[in-house]
Amino acid sequence: MNPLPVWQQRIWEKLMRGGVVRSHALLLKGRPGIGKYRFARMLAKSLLCVNPDARHTACGRCTGCNWFAQHTHPNFALIAPDALMLSLSSRALDANHSTKVPDPPAGERQTKQRAGQQITIGQIRGLNDFVYLTGHQAGFKIVLIYPAETMNTAAANALLKKLEEPPECTLFILVAHQPQRVLPTIRSRCLQIVMPAPDIETAIQWMLQHWPQQTDAEKYPDSLQLDKRQYAHMLLALSGYSPFLALPLVDTIERHRQFIDAVSTYASFDPLALAEAMQQQELTVTIDWLQKWCYDLAGFHVARRVRYHPYLEARIQPLCQQINLQACLAYLHFLNTRQPLSRHPVNVRLFLEEIFIQYGRLLASESAVPEFDV
Numbered sequence: 139m140n141p142l143p144v145w146q147q148r149i150w151e152k153l154m155r156g157g158v159v160r161s162h163a164l165l166l167k168g169r170p171g172i173g174k175y176r177f178a179r180m181l182a183k184s185l186l187c188v189n190p191d192a193r194h195t196a197c198g199r200c201t202g203c204n205w206f207a208q209h210t211h212p213n214f215a216l217i218a219p220d221a222l223m224l225s226l227s228s229r230a231l232d233a234n235h236s237t238k239v240p241d242p243p244a245g246e247r248q249t250k251q252r253a254g255q256q257i258t259i260g261q262i263r264g265l266n267d268f269v270y271l272t273g274h275q276a277g278f279k280i281v282l283i284y285p286a287e288t289m290n291t292a293a294a295n296a297l298l299k300k301l302e303e304p305p306e307c308t309l310f311i312l313v314a315h316q317p318q319r320v321l322p323t324i325r326s327r328c329l330q331i332v333m334p335a336p337d338i339e340t341a342i343q344w345m346l347q348h349w350p351q352q353t354d355a356e357k358y359p360d361s362l363q364l365d366k367r368q369y370a371h372m373l374l375a376l377s378g379y380s381p382f383l384a385l386p387l388v389d390t391i392e393r394h395r396q397f398i399d400a401v402s403t404y405a406s407f408d409p410l411a412l413a414e415a416m417q418q419q420e421l422t423v424t425i426d427w428l429q430k431w432c433y434d435l436a437g438f439h440v441a442r443r444v445r446y447h448p449y450l451e452a453r454i455q456p457l458c459q460q461i462n463l464q465a466c467l468a469y470l471h472f473l474n475t476r477q478p479l480s481r482h483p484v485n486v487r488l489f490l491e492e493i494f495i496q497y498g499r500l501l502a503s504e505s506a507v508p509e510f511d512v
């Protein structure tokens with residue numbers, strides 16, 4: 139595992155003073171994409187390592203470290219929504235949970251699609267043997283819950299019982315993007331740690347050090363002629379200034395360029411063609427792009443400020459002359475109402491066509507202010 143990013147080093151030193159975490163439960167909170175989950179895993183790995191170095195970093199060579207890297211450490215349990223588990227680690231599910239977590243009851247299966255986005259009571263109850271029976275060589279045990287706000291009410295109450303009577307030699311690490319959605323009674327039983335976010339320059343430097351190896355990922359695919367630093371800045375802005383979300387955008391930037399080309403073309407905007415071009419992409423991502431684009435249209439309208447597309451002012455400015463500010467704000471509101479639906483659309487193509495047809499009306503809003511159906 140790579141070393142800690144520079145913006146997390148101080149919090150690591152503070153937390154690991156003496157090599158011991160002086161709490162039975164931690165809540166790491168902060169916005170997405172700043173490395174909270176990775177920090178939590180490094181923390182767990184370090185605490186399970188039999189031979190950590192002077193800075194309490196895992197050695198990477200002992201049996202514990204090897205088990206951890208293979209997702210087979212008997213004293214580590216990862217709890218995450220099923221929908222997320224596979225992407226976190228293709229092997230974590232079978233290695234850590236198949237024997238510990240019972241099947242959900244029939245009623246829960248009926249809402250499987252929704253539950254796939256949540257941490258269920260079955261997963262928390264499945265921890266009973268893990269936390270209450272003696273661990274491997276009576277060692278320290280760690281439960282990582284990510285993201286903690288995805289626990290449904292029953293799961294949260296089940297966890298609360300465990301935190302009220304904390305099992306011995308067990309550390310719970312909760313990671314939350316939206317800690318206000320975690321039960322207050324759970325929060326109050328955790329040592330809460332605000333995870334730091336990097337400033338723009340630090341984030342760009344980190345991105346440049348971790349740039350993907352592909353040779354075709356060096357330049358933004360456009361006539362903008364951005365150098366690599368500007369390209370990193372552009373990805374960072376597009377991610378909402380979250381470096382861990384920004385780097386993977388290299389893989390989708392060509393599609394994003396097509397998207398920008400389409401939505402910034404006033405005269406020949408074709409909603410149906412754009413819907414077709416975007417239908418292979420996750421809907422939530424497309425909505426996110428459109429929200430950020432319209433946010434910048436509104437921001438430029440009001441204050442000549444661009445947050446998410448720092449190198450595209452030349453495209454934003456002429457569009458702002460064509461659209462009405464109130465209509466832009468109304469369209470943003472319309473997108474907000476559509477965003478939750480985008481996770482379970484009945485028909486992806488129709489969904490996309492609707493939002494892009496409405497966007498087409500926004501583009502013509504200087505002459506006739508539309509109302510958006512919400």
Ligand SMILES: [Zn+2]
Binds near residue numbers: 196198200
């Ligand atoms: Zn080790």
